[in-house]
Amino acid sequence: MLKTNPAFAASVKTASNFNAAACINCGSCTALCPLGVDLHPRTLFRYVLIGAEEKLLENTSVIYSCLLCRMCEDNCPADVPIAENIRSLRSYINRTRFGLMKG
Amino acid sequence: MSLPVKHVLGILADNLEYRRSVIPMSAARATAWARGLDIPFGGETVLYTGQMYQIIPSINSLSAMMAKVENSWINRFMGLGRLANRIIDLSWFMTLGVGKQQKEYNGILRNIALILKSAGVEFGYLYSQDLYSGALVFDEGIDDVFRKQARRVYDIFKTNGVKQVITVDPHTTSILKDVYPSVVEGFDLTVKSYLEVLAEKNIPCRRRLDMDLVIHDSCVYTRYLDVVDQPRKLLQSACATIHLPELSGRLTHCCGGPLESLFPARSHEITVKRVEQLAECGRSAVTMCPICLACLKREAGDKIDVKDISEYLYDCYCQPGK
């Protein structure tokens, strides 16, 4: 069952520049990504937007495998800051799961 | 199996926090490239290396080690590695046997300094105070350690009266130009890469290159910083014939480098793909980023010859004509 936690999305956003509200779920980002189907930014963003923290954390390796190369952003019709969003998810995991930050 | 992300990041963060670089190195090693060049200390305009070219030989050793560890039982003991690293600087072992490579990467920095000099650009260098910018730690999202480093680096610039910074690689340029202003209050430095500085100078070519070159654009230069035309202009003015792979300019394909420290096998696959794309266009490839250079060179074999752009620029803008 998909568990959701409404506070989760707020917590990701407060601590970073995460902003995926404009994503229209079109999949164009994945079409150009050098990692291909291994990385679906739109799915990660949906998990945050609906508060599915556990599902997001199941994708920890995927989140750290993004090259931050921004190829996807050149193809995104909604100007979503995809790489910065993924970096923000790392920041969230570092802070809440890996104990790498104090804040 | 992939490497344990938490512990690898922990080691990088500890190194930056306690030893001031993700791959710590002595000041003597970090500044060796400038020996004999008579670059003055400091000044309003400085050439800032952020130690990126200098740490590549150690990164190469580290990547080779990580690739071995990725699928071995040692992987499980990475947590212990982090504890040990707090006491002894394990990255010191990465510097063993890298002398030849170090000389090569130092040579790139020397070329850059000499080209700038020959273009009439006046600049200083902060020598032992030229610290790592924190780029990798920022990319990995370790924000508070990064913020501290940004503050430390910025304070050094301000204490020394620096106003303009000339950078040598895309990652450091982007971090200083786009990220520092958002984390360092009052940031007021002008930041430009040496390629931008040189392209503005319209310097005359002394020796024609007369060769075919395949450009591998850096993701960060093109998509983060919009530095696309400058390297083309500099090479074309030197009479090089430029060839571009289908994925180039703003649509350039990543070299795979950013994954090296956490997912070496995946990184390798991406690099191999890029080498093939470049090899389809010619035999001599040009890079403008130390990470691209290191990755592509490692996988190039006899398919292509990969060189940093500064080698060509030095030949045509500094050497006497034939």
Ligand code: SF4
């Ligand atoms: S930034 Fe990440 S998601 Fe976007 S194209 Fe590059 S690897 Fe793929």
Ligand code: SF4
């Ligand atoms: S390309 Fe942009 S809008 Fe389309 S799915 Fe990806 S992030 Fe969302």
